[in-house]
Structures are given as C-alpha cells and as structure tokens.
Amino acid sequence: MDSFTRGALRFDVTEHGPADGVPVLLLHGFPQTAASWEPVARRLADAGYRVLAPDQRGYSPGARPAGRRAYRVEELVDDVVALADAAGADAVHVVGHDWGAIVAWALAALHPERVRTLTAVSVPHPAAFMAAMVSSRQLALSWYVYLFQVPALAERFLGRPGGLAAAVRRTGQTAERARRDEAALTAKGGLRPALTGAVNWYRATPFWEHRGLRVTVATPTLMVWSDGDSAVSRASVERNPRWVTGPYRLEVFAGVSHWIPDEAPDRLADLVLEHVAER
Template sequence: MRGTIAVVDSFTRDGLRFDVTDHDPGPIDGGPPVLLLHGFPQTAISWEPVARRLAGAGHRVLAPDQRGYSPGARPAARRDYRIEELVADVAALIDAAGGEPVHVVGHDWGAIVAWALAALDPARVRTVTGVSVPHPAAFFRAMRSSRQALLSWYTYVFQVPGLADRYLSRPGALAAALRRTGQTPQRARRDEAALAARGGLRPALSGGMGWYRAVPHWEHRGLPVPVEVPALMVGSDGDSAVSLEAVHGNGAWMRGPYRLEVLPGVSHWIPDEVPDRLADLVLEHVVG
C-alpha cells in the first residue's frame, strides 16, 4: 500500500508547458505508472475509457497532451517536432512523475513515440505497447514494399504548410474527415471540439502536423534501432491508414519478448472502438 501521490497536471521542458491528465488510483499500489500517448488528430481525452479501466485495476495512468497539442508547447520550427524532441518530452514527464521506469502505450503517432522511447531510452521503459502503428523502421520499410505508401497519401499533403491546416480548420471539416476513416460521428465531433478547446482548432492542427513535417529532420533517419524491452503490438484489419504488411513487419525490430494481436473488424481508432479489449491486452502485458 502507498499514500496518495502528488497529481501531475502539467510539466515543463525547455520553456514549454505540457498539460497532463493524471488518473491516480489512490492508495492502491499497482506498480509502475502507465503512460498513454495519443496520436493525430486527438488529445488525451481519446484515452478516457482505457484509462478508467487501467486505473480501476490499480495503475496510475498519465495521459499528456503532447507537443503541438498543449497550447503552451507549440514551437514554430519544423525541427522542434523531431522524434528526438518528442521522446525527450516523454522522458521529462517520467521525471516529473517520480523517475521510475514506466509502461508506455501509444496510439497512431503516439505509438511511434512509444517505440522510439523504448528504442532510444530503454532504461525508462518497463514495457511498450504500440497501437495501430508499428515501429518506424517497419513502417518505412512497408512504404517501399507494399500499399502503405498509397494509404499514407495524406502525409504528403501535410508537408505543405498551411494547406491542410486551413482546410481542416473549417467548421465540421475535421470531423467529416475522421468519419471517413471509421471514427463515429460522435467521437469525430468530440475530437474536433477537443482540439478547438486547446487554443483554437487551426493552431492545434498545425502543431499536430508539425510531427509529419519534421520527419525529414530526424537525427535517427527511419529509427533503425531495435526494441529490447517486452513489447506488444495491437493492430486491426480495418485500418484505413496502416497496412497489415506494416503491422506484421514489426516483429523484425523486436529483440525482447514480443506479442502481436490483430483485431478483426476494427478500424484505425482502436482505443475508441474497443477500449475494453485494448485495456485487457495492456493489463495482460504489463502484469506478465
């Protein structure tokens, strides 16, 4: 048993301030914290159903609004959104939460950050779970050898500053785009509203697209660094953005215990669509 720990509702790094949702189970000792990293174009609110399940099982759960999404963490330069910076942000959150190694779970771009943290700073990671998106090296390899390049057409559009930001910031445009990828109308409106509430829809979209625009500036091009900590990959066969070839290629970059789960009939939005199933998989992984 332990006493109630201090809530982390924000942390700072290099003059940037990040907002955090801290689900503290109180006096229950559930072991190391679980970090939940959202993707594009979502915020920590997308993890709410999963976070409640994990906290209910006794785990402290931390869900940050990441760089570009937190209003106080929106630098202007493309290089400021490199994967190395995103990983350092999460490391700063781990320090703010006490510094012990964590279980890290990421969806979409959050999965890329989770894989990168596990590869580049493994001492901070107990286990890693990637949801929907595999290790960057597996993803980039699939871009060259499968239909992944076609599925990723929108990433090329995002490279033009102001183009997609301006279009998707029109009322209802982002929600409509999310619905076309399998998100429900209610959750699509939720995600659009959540971004708009964080300093305006267009600034939040531009911040999120900064992650795509910074890829050519990564210091670790393609992140050809394997993961040695225990790893879980959760994909789905109804994903309109990520090919199964990319998902199945993930194992080539795993050096420790590894499990792959492909959920049938599920879209890209796994944490929203099947939160209980995902929470069960994460709980099995972090306990095992």
C-alpha cells in the same frame, strides 16, 4: 498532476488512479488528445495503476513552439522522458496509439532503461513502416502524409468548422467522436493553431536525426493492430519482428477501424493489463 514542464514548455496532463501506483503513460495520436484514452485509462486506474495521459507537443497550448524542427521525434521522446521525471518514475509502462505509438517505439529504442513494457496500438516500428512504404500498398495508404508537407494546406482544409471531423469520419471514426476530437483541439487555443502543431509532427519527419529510427527494441512489446485500419497495412505490421529482439506479441482486432482505443477500449485494456502485469 495536471501539467509538467520541459524548459519553457508546459504540457497538460490527465491523471487517473493512485499516486503510488505503478506508472503507465498513454500517448495519443493525430488528431486527438488525452481525452481519447478515457475509457482505457479508467480501466487501468481501477486496477491500481497510476495513469498519466499528456496532451503532447503541439496539442498543449503551452507547448507549441514554432518551426517544424521543434517537432522531430527526438524532441517528442524527450518530452515523454520529462513527464516520467516529473512523475518521479525511473521506468514506466508506455502505451501509444497512432503517432503516440511512434513516440513509444522511439522511446523504447533510444531510452530502453526508461521503459518497462511497450504497447504499440495501430502503428508498427518506424523502420518496419518505412520498409513497407516501398514494398506494399502502404505508400498508397499514406497519401495524406505528403499533402501535409505543403505549408498551410492542412490548416486550410481541416481548419474549417467541421472540416477535421468530416475527414476523421472518413477513416472509420464515429460522428460523435470525430466532433469530440475537433472540439478538444478547438478548446486548446483554437483549431488552426492546434492543427499546425499537430501537423508539424508529419512535417518534421525529414529532420529526424535517427533516419527511420533503425534501432531494434529489446523491451517486452505488445503490438495491437486492426484489420479495418485505413492508414496502416498488415504488411507493415508483419515486418515488426525484425526490429524487436525482446518478447513480442501481435494481437489483431477483426472488424475494427484505426481508432482502437475508442472502438474497443475494454478489449485493449484487457490486453494492456495482462501485458504490464507480467513485468
């Protein structure tokens, strides 16, 4: 599989592993693509899993609708359901990083029958995250979210050559990987159009139908967070157990930045393999 469709939208997909393997979906975050999952995907594929990593809505040139409302989390979740359907899978293991983790949480909350296990990397349950915004330093860490609401501002400053890479480097990403991520978005129909699609995920948050997705998750859940994360506080992660009624495990990576799949892919893959093998 190299693509799938949902209505008029066409999404790019990278597939690894045997076609008859148990499916594992890898959901990237901002401002990355499926390429960020390569080392983890190879490890899962070598273990016999069918790994599908999509370039999500706004990142795939064929799935870049106009308007903020088209990027509500409910739409992002239905995109993942469409991928599972296209793969012929009733239920899948889902691993998400950054915004991909938010989509994974929402999928498990709204369509629990489609998720065998959930692995959330860096970002906790949306309700836990929102609660931390008003009672911890999470609000200060999320300052950029509010700037992204200003029309064209992110595109103006991040869309300059090297602008996105420089911003990502300030959050702990290496120069090489930051350039990789900027180049990947540039190759997807141009950097500024891709940025608009990516930033629209933030701009759509006021239009979510399930405010903060205040729905508990019964799916067996692995949460992986790193103490060097410059965007997500420990306080937000520690609120997770209030929103998970099923088996839950937290793993904290010491000395690792927000970019866990890039910085610690083997350790992350080991945890995911252990988690999915139990179910």
